Amino acid sequence: MQIKSIKAYHVVQPFVDGPYRMSKGRQADAFDAVIVAITADSGLTGWGEMAPLGNFYSAAFPAGTRAGVPEIAPHLIGHDPRGLASIGRLMDTVFKGHPYIKSALDMACWDLAARAADVPLVTMLGGRESDMAETYRVVTHGTLDQMAALAKRIIAEGCRRLQVKVGGNVHDDIERVTTVASAVPKGTVIFCDANAGWTPYQARQFADATRGIDYTFEQPCTTIEENMSVRRMLDKPMVLDESVTSLEAMLEIHRLGAADGLTLKISRLGGVTKTRQIRDVAVDLGFMITVEDTGGAEIDTAAMAHLSLSTPEERRLHAIAFHQWVTVRTAFNAPPVTGSHMGVPDGPGLGIDVDPSLLGKPFFEIG
Known part of the structure; x- marks a missing residue:
C-alpha cells in the first residue's frame, strides 16, 4: 500500500461558550484547525487534525501549520502509511523541528493503517483497557460569580471533574478557587491549572493559602526546575503539561521526581506515534496519564479517546471531549459521550466518518 494523495483543509471552529480565557489576559475565540486526508492506492482514506489554541499556548500557531503541511506532504507520496516509524523519521529528516505541523499527517497515517487492518485504532495502540474514560471540564478565568455559576452548571450536567484556571493575580486566584470549591459538592475532583503562569514565589503563595482545599496542582511554573522547586514544599499531587515536550523531557521529570502525573498533548509531541511511545514509557515509570491535545473537533477528539x-x-487520570466545545461539525458521527464518560466510535481506524462537504475546499492538494 502506498500514499497516493494528500489534501489539507482549513476549518475555524468557534467555541460554544464564547472566548476561552486563561491567565495574563490570554484568550481565544475558536480552534483554528488543519484537517488532513491521506488516501492510499487501495482507495482507503485516513484523517488527521491539529488545532493550536491561539498563538499563545504552545510553540505552535495556525498559520504555521498551514504553511508547513505543504512543505512535508510531497515527501510522503509513494510511501507505505503503515510504516509509521519510518514515516515519522522521514518527516523529521525533511523538516527539522515543528512537531505540531507533523501531528495531523501522523494521525492520518495511523487512521489509514488501522482501517487497512480493519481494526479500531485502540487495538493498534495496545488494546482497549476499558469501555469509557471519565472526562473533565474547564472553569475558565472570570469573576467569582461567573466561575461559581459555571462550576455549578458543569456539576449539574453530570461531570464530576473540574479544571479551574488560575495563574493570574495570586490573591484573586486564591479567591477564585476557594469560591469554586465552596460551590461544588464535596468529593468533586479539582485541578488548579496555572498554565505556567506563575513564578515559584507566586506558586508557593497560592499553595500555602489553599492548603485546606483538596486539589491537584497543574503546571504552576514554566520550567521543570521551577516546578520542582514548588513541588518540594507541596503537600498535594502535581501534574505537568507544558513541560512535557519530548521523551527526553519526560525522563528528566521522572529523574527529578518533579510530578506525579503528566498531560500528553498529541500535537505538542508530534503525533500519535510519539505520544504513544512517551505514554507507554511513562506508564512503566509509574506516572498518572492524561492524553489530550491543544484543540480540534471530532477527528482529534477520537484520537485522544483511542489513546486514553x-x-x-489504573494509570489514567481523565480525558476531554473537545468536539463538544465547538459550534461546527466535521463528521457524521463523534466519540460517544454518556454523562461524564467518553468512548470511541464504532468502526475501524478512528471510527470517524468525516463529511468532506463540511470542510470546504482544500487549501492544499497533491497526488
Whole structure:
C-alpha cells in the first residue's frame, strides 16, 4: 500500500461558550484547525487534525501549520502509511523541528493503517483497557460569580471533574478557587491549572493559602526546575503539561521526581506515534496519564479517546471531549459521550466518518 494523495483543509471552529480565557489576559475565540486526508492506492482514506489554541499556548500557531503541511506532504507520496516509524523519521529528516505541523499527517497515517487492518485504532495502540474514560471540564478565568455559576452548571450536567484556571493575580486566584470549591459538592475532583503562569514565589503563595482545599496542582511554573522547586514544599499531587515536550523531557521529570502525573498533548509531541511511545514509557515509570491535545473537533477528539482507552485504567487520570466545545461539525458521527464518560466510535481506524462537504475546499492538494 502506498500514499497516493494528500489534501489539507482549513476549518475555524468557534467555541460554544464564547472566548476561552486563561491567565495574563490570554484568550481565544475558536480552534483554528488543519484537517488532513491521506488516501492510499487501495482507495482507503485516513484523517488527521491539529488545532493550536491561539498563538499563545504552545510553540505552535495556525498559520504555521498551514504553511508547513505543504512543505512535508510531497515527501510522503509513494510511501507505505503503515510504516509509521519510518514515516515519522522521514518527516523529521525533511523538516527539522515543528512537531505540531507533523501531528495531523501522523494521525492520518495511523487512521489509514488501522482501517487497512480493519481494526479500531485502540487495538493498534495496545488494546482497549476499558469501555469509557471519565472526562473533565474547564472553569475558565472570570469573576467569582461567573466561575461559581459555571462550576455549578458543569456539576449539574453530570461531570464530576473540574479544571479551574488560575495563574493570574495570586490573591484573586486564591479567591477564585476557594469560591469554586465552596460551590461544588464535596468529593468533586479539582485541578488548579496555572498554565505556567506563575513564578515559584507566586506558586508557593497560592499553595500555602489553599492548603485546606483538596486539589491537584497543574503546571504552576514554566520550567521543570521551577516546578520542582514548588513541588518540594507541596503537600498535594502535581501534574505537568507544558513541560512535557519530548521523551527526553519526560525522563528528566521522572529523574527529578518533579510530578506525579503528566498531560500528553498529541500535537505538542508530534503525533500519535510519539505520544504513544512517551505514554507507554511513562506508564512503566509509574506516572498518572492524561492524553489530550491543544484543540480540534471530532477527528482529534477520537484520537485522544483511542489513546486514553488504551492507557491502563489504573494509570489514567481523565480525558476531554473537545468536539463538544465547538459550534461546527466535521463528521457524521463523534466519540460517544454518556454523562461524564467518553468512548470511541464504532468502526475501524478512528471510527470517524468525516463529511468532506463540511470542510470546504482544500487549501492544499497533491497526488
